Amino acid sequence: MSLHIVVCAGIVPDPLQTLEPIAGPNGPALKNEMMLPAVLDPWAASALYEAATLVSKFPGSRLWLVSLGPKAKLQQVMMTIAQKVTFELVAVDSASNGFADASATASALASGIAAIPDLDRTKLLLFGGWESASRGAGVTLQTVGELLGITDQFAGVDQIDMREDGSFEVLERVEGGKHQASVCAGAPAVLGWATGNLPEPHNNPQIGMANMRTVMPALQRAKQAALTNDGQQYLSASLPSQQRQTRVVRDLAPDAIAQELVEWIRTQ
Amino acid sequence: MNRMKETAGSCAPEIERPTLEADIACVGFGPAMGGFLTTLNRAWMANPADPMFESKVAAGLPLQVLCYERADDIAAGVSGVVTAAQGIRGSFPDLNLADISMAAPVTSERILYLLDPIGASRRPLTLRIADRVLRALNGTLGVRDHAYELPWSPRFLHKTGGLVMSIGQFNQWVGTQIMASGLVQIWPGMPVSQPLFAQNFERTGDQVVGIRLTDQGVEKNGEPGAAYVAGIDVRARLTVIGDGPFGSVGRAIDQRMGMPSGHDKREWALGMKFVIELPEETALKAGTVWHTFGYPEPAIFGFLYVHPERLASVGIFVPSWLGDPSRTVYRYLQHYIQHPALWRHLRDGKLRSWGAKSLDESGQHGEPFLVGDGYARIGEGSGSTNMLAGSGVDEAWTTGVQLAEAVLELLRNQRSFTQENLAAIYEARRRASWVEQNARNAINARNGFHLGFVPGIIGMAIAGMTGGTISLGANIPPAHKQIKKKQGKSKDDLTRAEVAKLVVDDGRPLHDAMMSARGWPEIVFDGKLLVSQQDALMLGGKVQAMPGFADHLVFRDAGLCIQCDEKTCIAMCSGQALTSGSGDIPVFEREKCVHCGACIWNCTQITGEGLTNIEFRAGVGGLHSAEN
Amino acid sequence: MMPEAILVLTHTDEAGSSLTKSSLETVTAGKTLADRLETPLVIGILATDSNAAAKSLPGLNARILGVSGEAFEKPQYAADVAACEALCNAAQATVILAPQSSRMARVAAGLAHRISGSIDTHITSIQGDEAIEVTRWLYRQRIEATITRSVRPWILLIEGGVCAAYEGHEGEGELEQVAVELPELRTNVIGTRAPAHSGQTIRPDAKMLFVAGAGWTKKQADGQVHAGEAGELILSFLQKTSASLGSSKSLVDQGGDGQPVLPFLSHMNQVGQTGATPRHPKGLATCCHGEEPHVVGWRFITERRAISLDPNCGWARGKADVVYIADAFKVIAKVNELLALKA
Ligand SMILES: Cc1cc2nc3c(=O)[nH]c(=O)nc-3n(C[C@H](O)[C@H](O)[C@H](O)COP(=O)(O)OP(=O)(O)OC[C@H]3O[C@@H](n4cnc5c(N)ncnc54)[C@H](O)[C@@H]3O)c2cc1C
Numbered sequence A: 001m002s003l004h005i006v007v008c009a010g011i012v013p014d015p016l017q018t019l020e021p022i023a024g025p026n027g028p029a030l031k032n033e034m035m036l037p038a039v040l041d042p043w044a045a046s047a048l049y050e051a052a053t054l055v056s057k058f059p060g061s062r063l064w065l066v067s068l069g070p071k072a073k074l075q076q077v078m079m080t081i082a083q084k085v086t087f088e089l090v091a092v093d094s095a096s097n098g099f100a101d102a103s104a105t106a107s108a109l110a111s112g113i114a115a116i117p118d119l120d121r122t123k124l125l126l127f128g129g130w131e132s133a134s135r136g137a138g139v140t141l142q143t144v145g146e147l148l149g150i151t152d153q154f155a156g157v158d159q160i161d162m163r164e165d166g167s168f169e170v171l172e173r174v175e176g177g178k179h180q181a182s183v184c185a186g187a188p189a190v191l192g193w194a195t196g197n198l199p200e201p202h203n204n205p206q207i208g209m210a211n212m213r214t215v216m217p218a219l220q221r222a223k224q225a226a227l228t229n230d231g232q233q234y235l236s237a238s239l240p241s242q243q244r245q246t247r248v249v250r251d252l253a254p255d256a257i258a259q260e261l262v263e264w265i266r267t268q
Numbered sequence B: 001m002n003r004m005k006e007t008a009g010s011c012a013p014e015i016e017r018p019t020l021e022a023d024i025a026c027v028g029f030g031p032a033m034g035g036f037l038t039t040l041n042r043a044w045m046a047n048p049a050d051p052m053f054e055s056k057v058a059a060g061l062p063l064q065v066l067c068y069e070r071a072d073d074i075a076a077g078v079s080g081v082v083t084a085a086q087g088i089r090g091s092f093p094d095l096n097l098a099d100i101s102m103a104a105p106v107t108s109e110r111i112l113y114l115l116d117p118i119g120a121s122r123r124p125l126t127l128r129i130a131d132r133v134l135r136a137l138n139g140t141l142g143v144r145d146h147a148y149e150l151p152w153s154p155r156f157l158h159k160t161g162g163l164v165m166s167i168g169q170f171n172q173w174v175g176t177q178i179m180a181s182g183l184v185q186i187w188p189g190m191p192v193s194q195p196l197f198a199q200n201f202e203r204t205g206d207q208v209v210g211i212r213l214t215d216q217g218v219e220k221n222g223e224p225g226a227a228y229v230a231g232i233d234v235r236a237r238l239t240v241i242g243d244g245p246f247g248s249v250g251r252a253i254d255q256r257m258g259m260p261s262g263h264d265k266r267e268w269a270l271g272m273k274f275v276i277e278l279p280e281e282t283a284l285k286a287g288t289v290w291h292t293f294g295y296p297e298p299a300i301f302g303f304l305y306v307h308p309e310r311l312a313s314v315g316i317f318v319p320s321w322l323g324d325p326s327r328t329v330y331r332y333l334q335h336y337i338q339h340p341a342l343w344r345h346l347r348d349g350k351l352r353s354w355g356a357k358s359l360d361e362s363g364q365h366g367e368p369f370l371v372g373d374g375y376a377r378i379g380e381g382s383g384s385t386n387m388l389a390g391s392g393v394d395e396a397w398t399t400g401v402q403l404a405e406a407v408l409e410l411l412r413n414q415r416s417f418t419q420e421n422l423a424a425i426y427e428a429r430r431r432a433s434w435v436e437q438n439a440r441n442a443i444n445a446r447n448g449f450h451l452g453f454v455p456g457i458i459g460m461a462i463a464g465m466t467g468g469t470i471s472l473g474a475n476i477p478p479a480h481k482q483i484k485k486k487q488g489k490s491k492d493d494l495t496r497a498e499v500a501k502l503v504v505d506d507g508r509p510l511h512d513a514m515m516s517a518r519g520w521p522e523i524v525f526d527g528k529l530l531v532s533q534q535d536a537l538m539l540g541g542k543v544q545a546m547p548g549f550a551d552h553l554v555f556r557d558a559g560l561c562i563q564c565d566e567k568t569c570i571a572m573c574s575g576q577a578l579t580s581g582s583g584d585i586p587v588f589e590r591e592k593c594v595h596c597g598a599c600i601w602n603c604t605q606i607t608g609e610g611l612t613n614i615e616f617r618a619g620v621g622g623l624h625s626a627e628n
Numbered sequence C: 001m002m003p004e005a006i007l008v009l010t011h012t013d014e015a016g017s018s019l020t021k022s023s024l025e026t027v028t029a030g031k032t033l034a035d036r037l038e039t040p041l042v043i044g045i046l047a048t049d050s051n052a053a054a055k056s057l058p059g060l061n062a063r064i065l066g067v068s069g070e071a072f073e074k075p076q077y078a079a080d081v082a083a084c085e086a087l088c089n090a091a092q093a094t095v096i097l098a099p100q101s102s103r104m105a106r107v108a109a110g111l112a113h114r115i116s117g118s119i120d121t122h123i124t125s126i127q128g129d130e131a132i133e134v135t136r137w138l139y140r141q142r143i144e145a146t147i148t149r150s151v152r153p154w155i156l157l158i159e160g161g162v163c164a165a166y167e168g169h170e171g172e173g174e175l176e177q178v179a180v181e182l183p184e185l186r187t188n189v190i191g192t193r194a195p196a197h198s199g200q201t202i203r204p205d206a207k208m209l210f211v212a213g214a215g216w217t218k219k220q221a222d223g224q225v226h227a228g229e230a231g232e233l234i235l236s237f238l239q240k241t242s243a244s245l246g247s248s249k250s251l252v253d254q255g256g257d258g259q260p261v262l263p264f265l266s267h268m269n270q271v272g273q274t275g276a277t278p279r280h281p282k283g284l285a286t287c288c289h290g291e292e293p294h295v296v297g298w299r300f301i302t303e304r305r306a307i308s309l310d311p312n313c314g315w316a317r318g319k320a321d322v323v324y325i326a327d328a329f330k331v332i333a334k335v336n337e338l339l340a341l342k343a
């Protein structure tokens, strides 16, 4: 049995950056967006690592990474990610960010995937993050799945156990900190990953060098995609106020404080 | 924690390591490497089929050029920057500044002598008298906001035609162009742990045959963990070392190969800066450049550079010759920006980012052997930074360009990367260039500071004006000896015990308390521009370190820390990554380290081998700010 | 403008008999919206027996549609999306609300695609005078945006806790069964699994977060460390309040080598930038300085109080609602005493 895994993974600003929305010509944008270092979207990155592990377990399998974003930023992110696991890159050049409409992003991704030569849809596992760290909508991957006609979909996946007959068991996050376990007859299927169980792979320069043979040409080939906004209009985008009006209680005896606290703890 | 360890590598067990063959292996991606790779890449792109660009190690493939950068991103550097950009403009004759975020042409330059409006700085008597005269002649001289603007600025400081930039943005711009060609690979997040030496059979001594990358999947103490991966050995015909002022590869080579006679890296400074968003109605124009001296301590130089879009870089340099072990630079920087001359412009601004990094201020005194068999040194680690002008970026860039030109010539002529060949072209080119000329002018310019602030300033002025022909001689002690072991008696004749009490009562860092005790007013946090040091670490590209790597800071001998009274390493630590902990040995938290390198030259104790007690190895992580 | 018609999609809980709390909250959201726009409200129910589930909606003046069958017992993409599609087609609504539950989140975007609609998720409020304006967060809760859309149907997934759960009294509505054509089902749900929890980690369902900071193990006024006492006070408090236990990095790091200072703490408890970002209605920080890297982990703690000896600590600078400048040892001892009394 072999698999064809396609991982959809966008890029997002390094989560350690300070973000600030500004009004752009086509709705909100991030201040200095092109200046901010970017990383592979964290949940999608776990999907990529899980995919690489699966591919290594089933000889003859293949792994594509489909990534949509501004070309220069994609290139920068690839220098880190290409050191971690082996993949074939499909790059789509687009000025996308968290404010872009998810369904438009999904159609661009779906056409990118449809155009992959040699992709066998009967073996296709479509991976990605269950939500992005930018839009955080959980819409993109499902829509790509629908566009490709895949009706077995899983969201918030933390684990997959692939069986020799091609069927697999998945664990999806559900309420109350629990997992729902399901068995799917096999590919094609969509798996939107949460964190999974794998640590971030080490940076391996040899993997990096091998990937570079395909990554750079893929970036050079990247097609431009303009995203439509599906009637979506932002009325505002703002930072929440961080400051609270703090009441500083200085000269109260511990007993009196305890009294006040217990009342507070007990109020609903 | 990992407190006691033998010196680097000596006790590491020999294990099988994967190897990789390259033609050129490069360490670090700063402006020096930017200059090197841009020049190499450009020649190559012009004629990719030229047989000179065929790899000698991978048959049928083009030249294998691999560059490894320690930080998580090539945009994570820290610098000023104002630069004359002579070399940079040489490489980019059609430079369009709009392509580089935060870059602007220099539009005006001022030099300000800052008086002390608070009365807490340690001014020698001569200076106090001079200050009084200045204040008395206020009307005639135009002292404004406790600052006196020098009527002229010395030529060596002029940056006419120069640029104000962010090093992060500049490096990112340069790196993106290099990588886009697909010929050269730059790998961030990959520290080089050490150079690979081999015996040189043609002569006595060693040659460098490549580099070893850091082990991964190890515990904090370096012991292999469950996911252990031994660092790869990258064997290369030429190793280019551009790892900056305190890179561990450069230092390992200095140790192994020795330094030219009389050379040593003894003078250092910690540069710390804020990137501030100026208030909307600011009067400061992009391209404005201020150099300041005199405050918060006389020996602390400062700067304010204005970028486009109302951003400013504001920072100070705290030098090793400050002497005082209470060197809490963050606190000093907070006092600095509140000096009336600066505060007038900064007051309603917002802190966007913060960063710190050491500068090798020894200049040519600290120049190592520039080349050897199989390797060449470029950038600040090779002694290129000009201390007189406080300028290192363009110098570093230019040394990189010079090496690339030499490498191209050697490739073209099918000659190998021996010491002679590299010396004959690279070193000779460098010696004949403006970089060398300016470095010579600067070589003794700052000696006077070891005699005191006033002789320091006079010496610097003379050296600047006479092109270095006249300068003060000085016997410069090693950095650890520049730290005064005894606290200077302050106004209130403070004893350490009293300060210690303050520390326990307030629960705050010792040296911070010490400054308060000496008369520095408490910093009133406003949550916008004046924030706690930990909060600053969280601003605009925070600090982070990946797990799975060993601690890169190791105390060689715990006993020495126990004896150590000053614990300057803690005072000077930019990230508060070194703290007192509960015992007598400082505690190191890798996740907070910003790799400023200050601890390397701020340890007061010397081991039996004559090394300071902190061993600083190659490590990952650090600041993630792309604006510094 | 075209008049809106509103559909609320709901589903039953694991037991299968009544609607989930988040479904009932969304019913309130739908009812409020319908009342404001003076448009009819339709409820759609996804359940094994939707007739039984409709009993959760007494007195609701709405048309109620339901799909029923074994296929809907457990959440599963192919069946659920087909059911939702059938309900939408039957209701012909322009605005479709559904809870941001794992079940609905799994299918809502697929549904939007099938009914040629658009979708927004994680909605935290619905406003607007005439038009419908919704708010949601982007960039991991760092930017808040207000959005409107012209495309209909428009699906909105409503976050939990945004509205009160619907509570009605008299009268039961008539339920219309809607037929669903199911595709071949290739996925079989085999059950749920609870993760193995160690005793004192962060408990997602607790009403309150209790954070212990490094001050608990620092030298106190008498020059001594009182770690043992600290441990007892903390555990006793947790036991009395069922609070979830969080910690600062400084405190859990102390356990790094050799013996942990407070043995029941591990990195699993760390709250903050490099730790967890738990959600609780209340949080109490003790002996913790309230540095920004720690407090970013408090983003979803609604009411915040702190006890610290330092009046200049971060909590006092706008990070908490109330800060008590006091000795936490004394205060918590008394709190425990009072809690024991009143319990
Ligand atoms: C606050 C401050 C202000 C300054 N202001 C100015 C100014 O206004 N004008 C000016 O011209 N100069 C200024 N300088 C000096 C200037 O920044 C430096 O001289 C210049 O950056 C040196 O360039 P470099 O390429 O030699 O080294 P660096 O810029 O230090 O680059 C070296 C790189 O090597 C990497 N590295 C180190 N060790 C390893 C390893 N083991 N493995 C892999 N990678 C490694 C480092 O992470 C770094 O990215 C300032 C410096 C500071 C700190």
Ligand SMILES: Cc1cc2nc3c(=O)[nH]c(=O)nc-3n(C[C@H](O)[C@H](O)[C@H](O)COP(=O)(O)OP(=O)(O)OC[C@H]3O[C@@H](n4cnc5c(N)ncnc54)[C@H](O)[C@@H]3O)c2cc1C
Pocket (backbone or CB within 6 Å): B506, B507, B534, B537, B542, B543, B544, B591, B592, C212, C213, C214, C215, C216, C218, C220, C247, C248, C249, C250, C251, C270, C271, C272, C273, C274, C275, C276, C286, C287, C288, C289, C290, C291, C292, C293, C294, C297, C307, C308, C309, C310, C313, C326, C327, C328, C329
């Ligand atoms: C990149 C980075 C990431 C970080 N990530 C995190 C993170 O995820 N989580 C985190 O928590 N930290 C994190 N930190 C560390 C953070 O900045 C602080 O250092 C840490 O939160 C401090 O912990 P603390 O407040 O418990 O300890 P301290 O700063 O030591 O404060 C102890 C406090 O206890 C008070 N105190 C002492 N005794 C008493 C008493 N008897 N009664 C009342 N009060 C008392 C003291 O006055 C003091 O305010 C991070 C730092 C960095 C740089």
Ligand code: SF4
Pocket (backbone or CB within 6 Å): B555, B560, B561, B562, B564, B565, B566, B567, B568, B569, B570, B586, B602, B603, B604, B605, B613, B614
């Ligand atoms: S200054 Fe040196 S000897 Fe002293 S505590 Fe720091 S590392 Fe140890």
Ligand code: SF4
Pocket (backbone or CB within 6 Å): B553, B572, B573, B574, B575, B576, B577, B578, B592, B593, B594, B595, B596, B597, B598, B599, B600
């Ligand atoms: S420990 Fe890190 S942050 Fe602290 S002084 Fe050393 S290099 Fe700088």
